[in-house]
Amino acid sequence: MKFERSNCPITNVLDLLGDKWTLLVIRDLVLGKRRYQEFLASPERIASNILAERLDRLLAAGLINRRAYQKNPTRYEYGLTKRGRDLEPILEAILTWGKKQYPGTKRFPKVQRPSD
């Protein structure tokens, strides 16, 4: 096992998730978003190139998976893997602290999907 910066678990998590966007993509997936346009539509306005790069990284890291819901051109839907869903306690801890420190912030609601 080769570590980027150190063998501290926190450091290794930050090497993967330590930026302003990656956890927001995870949040969107937890909320039920599945498609590219849905991620782009979130109020933080992620840039499309950043989103594409993050989806690649999360796929490579095994936190998400995707399935083609259409061919020619192939279009994908994304979902969390077990590994990705295991991040929920981290998101919950952040949410708890954040709501307390930033009065006026609110947990976003789950997305309604027609297919459900």
Added chain:
Amino acid sequence: MKFERSNCPITNVLDLLGDKWTLLVIRDLVLGKRRYQEFLASPERIASNILAERLDRLLAAGLINRRAYQKNPTRYEYGLTKRGRDLEPILEAILTWGKKQYPGTKRFPKVQRPSD
């Protein structure tokens, strides 16, 4: 209350802590480190300008405080405020996930301080 990107608590936390270094400084403080050179000595090798900037931000955000332990030139020791200590559940959640995902990583030990 004015929000940078959205009124999502997670987003606002990421605007403050969402990078590869800030949480490592917090980790070091939790482990008992207090002084500039101690933070610089951590195995991840934070650059001194980044460290100075992060300490400023954390001070401004009220997550840490400092006290001069010497004058001419003034030298400071840093510590976590209540607000900063409240981040521990987040660190614990990250630690738990990280240890599981990155076998071989280990929680760093508390620092021995002569003054204790």
Added chain:
DNA sequence: TATAGTGACTTGCAAGATGCAAGTCACAGT
């Protein structure tokens, strides 16, 4: 007295990450 640390930063610049606008590609609909 002279020289060499010590410690908390600051400065300058190169390298890398991010943000914005626009483009691509293979369709489906009108």
Added chain:
DNA sequence: ACTGTGACTTGCATCTTGCAAGTCACTATA
């Protein structure tokens, strides 16, 4: 034929990081 949809890609300007070296006011050692 013409417009729209959706998942990206590309180009380039700007912002953030990383690295090396410098500063400043001492204290310790020779």
